[in-house]
Amino acid sequence: MSKYECPCGYVYNPAKGDYENGIEAGTAFKDIPDTWVCPLCGAEKEFFEKMD
């Protein structure tokens, strides 16, 4: 599963998820709900770019 980077530099790592905001470890970026935003800067999902 790919990591995705926010323009602010935050990296979403599917292996870790985003526990504090209700995203379980092992969740692929595409499976994160569209209501989720970057926990660092608040940007919406569409602004993230695939890293590998």
Added chain:
Amino acid sequence: MYKPVEIAKGIYNVGCRDWDIRDFHGYSTYQGTTYNAFLIVDEKIVLVDAVKKEFTQELLDNISAIVDPAKIDMVVSNHTEMDHTGALPALMDRIGIEKPVFCSKMGEKNLKEHFTGNLNLRSITDGEDLSIGQRTLTFIETKMLHWPDSMFTYIKNEGILFSSDAFGQHYAGDAMFDDEAGEEIMSHAAKYFANILLNYAPRVEQLLATVKDSGMKISMICPDHGILWRKDPGVIIDAYARWSRQECEPKALILFDTMWESTAAMARQVARGIESQGVGVRIMNTRKCHRSDIMTEMLDSKALVVGSPTLNNGIFPVVADVMTYIKGLRPKNRMAAAFGSYGWSGEAVKILNREFETMGLEIVTPGLAVKYVPDADDLARSFEMGETIGQKINTAFAKGKPIT
């Protein structure tokens, strides 16, 4: 000849005062602002941060009063925003384009997106040390305080923290230090926090905890705007801790706009109702008060009460402007309520309630919409709405006696 102030032995504030600016990217600056930049003269000569492009020559003159700019060995860029980097390209031509500019990883990326040319950017890692002779600089990443590139530069030896925009204030005066400026400076610092940092309050909390745990000694905080905190840096650190926890006062902020004085009349009654419960209140007309001043009042208000006429089936445009601004700065732990007059259709209250919901505010009354001109009953209901808000605030604070 003017000589820049030596803030500590061998360290000078070579920045510039912008006396005239009154609108700083939409933030009202009634007392102008400053762009602080610091020259550290050690075995290596280091410039920490630059200034806005228009002040390039003044910065060069200030540096020249201490050393020939060409003798500067390296520059540190704590933050990419142009009020601290606009001067960089012309400045580096004078200092030497091959000299390194130290910045965070995101700083490297962002500086490249601001300036073409061949700046010799050197990205640091969080916590990295750089010896400059007698002193060691430590770079501390402070991502999203308030840009992705933001970082602090810390001198262990003297305990001086160059904090970029954090702890700053838009203020230009003859004072350079907290002890010279006095109490007045705190209102500028509060306005700065409310308008620039409130949306990153959780990160401020994290950062303050990290700094506390690290046992870092801080004898002076040097922000890039306004006065430097040397007398008691704890004062501004404590204020940041309080503001970032979003602790409020038993106070309601009423902002409103009005077309034919109907919503204004309601606003005054709502305010009286709130006051009748011994709760503080502040009324601000959105067409007469600057949004950044409204935001400053929001910082310590427990409730946001918004009055808007319905115009063309929507909320009043100026109210929408201010609401967009407040929403982006993410105030938390607050109550909200809406009211307003309308003619044939009355959507404003409903729309405002929906906004409050997305903002995560607790709606404490369903709101009050009045057709055309409020009569005595409508004004009484406005007063009652204010009473309810006041009571809810009192309950939240579990204190405050109603005035009878």
